[in-house]
Amino acid sequence: MASALFVVYSILLFTLLSLDSAVSFQISDPQWHSATATWYGSADGDGSDGGACGYGSLVDVVPYKARVGAVSPVLFKNGEGCGACYKVKCLDQSICSRRAVTIIVTDECPGGYCSGGKTHFDLSGAAFSRMAVSGHGPQLRNRGEISVVFRRTPCKYHQQNIAFHVNEGSTPFWLSLLVEYEDGDGDIGAMQIQQANSAQWLDMRHVWGATWCITAGPLNGPFSVRITTLSTKQTLSARDVIPRNWSPKATYTSRLNFS
Incomplete structure (x- = not known):
């Protein structure tokens, strides 16, 4: 019985740790x-x-x-x-x-x-x-x-969800995104994008500042975007946040943020 309970507990723990969410912890430094x-x-x-x-x-x-x-x-x-x-x-x-x-x-x-x-x-x-x-x-x-x-x-953008600004000059072959209003860590260590009708996450490259890009194509929207924070490695996925008919210089707001 104890062995069975241990197996169930292990499965639950693995599931919780594998969730693609941002509920684990936030950056906070008690020391000045x-x-x-x-x-x-x-x-x-x-x-x-x-x-x-x-x-x-x-x-x-x-x-x-x-x-x-x-x-x-x-x-x-x-x-x-x-x-x-x-x-x-x-x-x-x-x-x-x-x-x-x-x-x-x-x-x-x-x-x-x-x-x-x-x-x-x-x-x-x-x-x-x-x-x-x-x-x-x-x-x-x-x-x-x-x-x-x-x-x-921790960063706190009250009543704001994470948004993705499509930078000027973006095309279906070179897509550049700027991340805005990220609660919690505020920083980004990795960013990936998923095209329409695809299960594959494609790595984006850090260009400068808070800007990331991907050179591939043609890329087909709508796009899901996954970001991983630099400091605490929390992950968040915004599903279909950038629509099929996206345009450069437009900003698309997700429905979620790091808690």
Whole structure:
């Protein structure tokens, strides 16, 4: 009897671990780490106009708006760090509040403050100012580079599901996708696509930022897309998310997100 129960338990456990879902766990770092921070763009602005991750005009609207962060190469990870979320908090209690700001990696901070393998955040003026006590944003910005602490935190896009933007120039022979509004890890380690009437998942190639592509064809929609996060290896499949009559520069929203 005990042996039979063990077999049943093993089968159930294997089934749960094999589910193509994202219910296992999320990225979260309880420890604070040292870094430095600056700000760019207008004093109370959103930061970059687009950025190296490829989010384009999304950085100017909610939920990205005013949460823009450019990071040094150690966190940018050649673009694989795009979409990750961090809490950043300054340390000078004479001018800084105790609250941390949450930022989304949308850009890379090359050279200058970000060189030499250091961990650095170049924040939007609005995000940088929010680290100050009320009314002291201008004084904090005047300090230029400051010491901060940071930690990884799950991304939360309330009432938003993962979306796939078909990049300009895409054709049935070269399909390029940008991932938007990914809860949880925020980053992507692998991406695959499945054509209509096919059981085969085709690997996509990381191009730059949050952009992935596949060169094959002709590719026939509708397409299902499967993404695997870089940090915790969670997997999610959006079935038939891109329709048969897809078009470049269009964005297609799935019905799910990482929980």
